[in-house]
Amino acid sequence: MIVNRKAYFLIIGFxxxxxxxxxxxxxxxxxxxxxxxxxxxxxxxxxxELLRELSFNEVKDNQRSLQYAEELIQLxxxxxxxPYLSQGYYQKGSAHRLxxxxxxxxxxxFKSAEFARKINKFSLEGSAYGAIASVxxxxxxxxxxxxxxxxxxxxxxxxxxKVALASTILNAGDAxxxxxxxxxALVYFKESGEIFEQxxxxxxxxxxxxxxxxxxxxxGKKELAEKNINEAIHILQESEDYYPISVYLMAMSxxxxxxxxxxxxIDYSKRSLTLAKQYGLKEQIGDANKxxxxxYEQAGDxxxxxxxxxxxxxxxxxxVNVKNVQQMGDLRTNYEVSQKQIEVDLLDQKxxxxxxxxxxxxxxxxxxxxxxIGLYRRNNFIRKTKKIIEQERDRSDSLLLNILPEETAAExxxxxxxxxxxxxxxxxxxxxxxxFTNYSEKLSPEALVETVSFYFSRFDxxxxxxxxxxxxxxxxxxxxxxxxxxxxEDHAKRMILAAIEIAAFVEKTKKDVSASELxxxxxxxxxxxxxVAGVVGTKKFAYDIWGDTVxxxxxxxxxxxxGKINIGENTYELVKDTFECEYRGEIAVKNRGAMxxxxxxxx
Numbered sequence: 001m002i003v004n005r006k007a008y009f010l011i012i013g014f015x016x017x018x019x020x021x022x023x024x025x026x027x028x029x030x031x032x033x034x035x036x037x038x039x040x041x042x043x044x045x046x047x048x049e050l051l052r053e054l055s056f057n058e059v060k061d062n063q064r065s066l067q068y069a070e071e072l073i074q075l076x077x078x079x080x081x082x083p084y085l086s087q088g089y090y091q092k093g094s095a096h097r098l099x100x101x102x103x104x105x106x107x108x109x110f111k112s113a114e115f116a117r118k119i120n121k122f123s124l125e126g127s128a129y130g131a132i133a134s135v136x137x138x139x140x141x142x143x144x145x146x147x148x149x150x151x152x153x154x155x156x157x158x159x160x161x162k163v164a165l166a167s168t169i170l171n172a173g174d175a176x177x178x179x180x181x182x183x184x185a186l187v188y189f190k191e192s193g194e195i196f197e198q199x200x201x202x203x204x205x206x207x208x209x210x211x212x213x214x215x216x217x218x219x220g221k222k223e224l225a226e227k228n229i230n231e232a233i234h235i236l237q238e239s240e241d242y243y244p245i246s247v248y249l250m251a252m253s254x255x256x257x258x259x260x261x262x263x264x265x266i267d268y269s270k271r272s273l274t275l276a277k278q279y280g281l282k283e284q285i286g287d288a289n290k291x292x293x294x295x296y297e298q299a300g301d302x303x304x305x306x307x308x309x310x311x312x313x314x315x316x317x318x319x320v321n322v323k324n325v326q327q328m329g330d331l332r333t334n335y336e337v338s339q340k341q342i343e344v345d346l347l348d349q350k351x352x353x354x355x356x357x358x359x360x361x362x363x364x365x366x367x368x369x370x371x372x373i374g375l376y377r378r379n380n381f382i383r384k385t386k387k388i389i390e391q392e393r394d395r396s397d398s399l400l401l402n403i404l405p406e407e408t409a410a411e412x413x414x415x416x417x418x419x420x421x422x423x424x425x426x427x428x429x430x431x432x433x434x435x436f437t438n439y440s441e442k443l444s445p446e447a448l449v450e451t452v453s454f455y456f457s458r459f460d461x462x463x464x465x466x467x468x469x470x471x472x473x474x475x476x477x478x479x480x481x482x483x484x485x486x487x488x489e490d491h492a493k494r495m496i497l498a499a500i501e502i503a504a505f506v507e508k509t510k511k512d513v514s515a516s517e518l519x520x521x522x523x524x525x526x527x528x529x530x531x532v533a534g535v536v537g538t539k540k541f542a543y544d545i546w547g548d549t550v551x552x553x554x555x556x557x558x559x560x561x562x563g564k565i566n567i568g569e570n571t572y573e574l575v576k577d578t579f580e581c582e583y584r585g586e587i588a589v590k591n592r593g594a595m596x597x598x599x600x601x602x603x
Contacts, residue, residue: 027240030057048075048084055091059241062280066095086115086124093131097138098243100282106135123164126156130168137175138283145175166195166204174211182215189215206235210248222255229255246275246284250291257295266295286315303512306454420534426483427495427528427571428550429468430557431459431502433520436476452476455520458505466498471545481545484533492528492574499524499565500602507563525557527568555589556597565600572598 033054036042042050055068072088093108109131116124129152137145149172156165173188189212196204213228229248236245249272257265269291276284289312296305433439433455440448452473459478463470468482468491480498482491503524510519529549535541552568560566572581580601586594 026057027059028057030054030059033057044079045081045084048072048079048081051075052084052087052091055088055095059239059243060279062095062098066092066099069095082115082119083121083124086112086119086121086128088112089115090124090128090131093128097131097135098281102135102138106132109135122155122159123161126152126154126159126161126168127164128152129155130164130171133168133175134171137171137178142175142179146172149175162195162199163201163204166192166199166201167207169195170204170207170211177211177214177218180218182219185215186212202235203239203241206232206241207244209235210244210251213248214251217251217255222258226252226255242275242279243281243284246272246281246288249275250284250287253291253295262295262299266292269295282315286312289315301512302509418535420532422530422532423484423488424530425488425491425528426481426531426533426545426549427492427526427574428479428481428531428545428553429495429499430477430479430525430554431522432475432477432557433522434562436520439520440476455506455509459502462498462501462505466494466501468494468498472542481531483528484545492526492571493578495526496565496567496571496575496579496600499526500600503563503565503602521562523557523560523562524565525553525555525560525567526565526571527553527556528571528574552592552595555592555595559587559589559597561599565602567598567600569596569598572596575600 030053033050037050037054051068051072055065055072058065058068069088069091073085073092076082076085076088089108089112093105093112096102096105096108109128113125113128113132116122116128129148133145133148133152136142136148149168152168153165153172156168159165169188170192173185173192176182176188177185189208193205193208193212196208209228210232213225213232215225216222216228217225229251233245233248236242236248249268253265253268253272256268269288272284273288273292275281276288289308293305293308293312296302296308443451456473456478459480460470463480466482467487468480469484469487471479471481473479480495482495503522506520506522510521512519527549529547529552531545531547531549533543533545536544549570556566556568566584567575567581575581582599582601584597584599587597589595
């Protein structure tokens with residue numbers, strides 16, 4: 001069993017750095033100190049420590065934690081206190097990460113590391129590197145994540161802060177777990193677990209148990225997974241640390257789904273969603289909505305599935321674009337590598353010029369520095385420009401393929417124009433909804449678009465599944481074709497299969513009582529014959545097909561009946577040996593005369 005989970009990383013805060021007492025995050029401490037904060041009687045270092053404690057232990061309200069951190073930063077800057085300034089930026093980064101503002105989180109953690117490095121506070125510096133690595137892991141930037149985890153672990157081994165060291169080792173193991181490197185992950189969890197056990201650090205032990213449970217879940221050891229995760233949840237509930245609880249509840253949902261206990265699975269997912277909403281955990285809100293949508297889809301409840309899936313899209317888009325963080329990580333790594341290379345070059349140059357007089361050495365070094373800076377800026381500019389060009393080209397290609405078939409798009413890019421082509425045998429399908437015009441007059445524009453999109457999005461999936469080409473939609477009419485380009489074999493058969501699936505989807509939605517407001521009767525018409533295909537216009541161009549075959553297909557749809565698939569004689573000759581067809585006789589068609597028509601028996 002593979003547990004479907006988005007990468008998550010539990011940044012365990014470091015203990016107070018002015019003594020050796022280990023302090024875990026605890027909401028009860030924040031609640032007890034809130035009154036002292038409101039009284040506003042503390043000054044100097046006492047006020048700094050109060051703000052640090054409040055920001056660190058406030059786990060129920062991430063926005064409030066961020067406010068305490070900002071106040072800590074301002075006061076530390078005013079007093080010139082670098083240790084507290086570093087901690088203020090660390091807590092700011094932690095709050096932003098939990099709120100889903102990943103780019104702001106990375107910036108804050110780099111500032112924390114910068115001030116810690118100035119005062120040789122290895123525990124602060126190492127913890128900041130570990131936090132940076134965790135954010136890169138969230139954005140699936142595994143290379144930079146492991147780079148900073150190793151940097152964090154090496155830095156923290158120089159310090160006595162075993163909690164920060166164990167926390168970072170735990171998170172590094174979690175990054176390996178996300179990449180399905182289970183044996184390597186367990187090695188990291190073993191070391192971090194031993195340290196937490198020695199320190200009797202309850203929160204750390206909870207995270208370690210939960211992560212080991214995730215390994216067991218992914219390797220098919222369901223009972224061990226459930227035991228470890230439940231124990232982790234119990235410990236975390238006592239300290240009111242809800243972020244990891246929400247994640248672990250999702251893992252429990254997967255475990256019970258694997259056991260075939262659907263109701264238990266949905267209950268765990270909904271508990272995770274409720275908890276995430278209560279404490280503003282955007283990533284978990286999105287993940288929980290997606291999981292619930294998938295569970296209802298499996299249960300055949302398309303309306304509830306659609307409702308939760310829409311909520312998932314909303315929360316997914318509300319989180320800061322992770323691509324910004326990925327690019328920022330790559331740029332930061334490239335910059336540090338370039339800086340290191342410059343330092344090596346300068347050192348070599350200095351050794352070569354030791355025999356020269358002082359003035360000559362100074363001049364040479366000055367010229368080398370200028371050249372290095374110039375080359376670095378030039379290469380950096382070229383690299384950034386190249387990346388922007390590549391991104392814009394990919395975006396343009398993606399947009400073009402969304403408008404035109406792949407073969408047509410390639411021809412347009414190569415020649416700047418598209419020649420019209422004739423195809424001897426193409427199957428064309430038209431659909432429309434009976435009574436849709438009257439229904440649409442009663443809806444708001446937003447509701448109208450949402451209703452049409454609900455059906456047409458599913459039609460698109462069906463058409464793509466059967467290797468057909470969507471041509472266009474006009475109002476409530478949907479048009480597609482088979483047999484264009486290189487995909488010319490058995491197109492009539494594939495079109496009939498797609499039509500049957502479309503009709504079945506519409507009928508299934510009609511029978512769903514909770515979806516009564518979305519239900520319609522659909523008419524489907526199909527015809528086969530020669531067509532001409534090409535691109536219309538030079539601005540806002542569109543791919544289209546023309547010919548008598550298209551007109552007859554439209555007439556087939558008009559002469560069809562609700563829930564029926566009406567086909568012309570040409571299509572019938574191609575599929576009569578595959579599908580059961582009902583001859584309707586010759587029916588008079590406007591401007592066409594009498595035409596033979598057949599119903600596909602799709603019941």
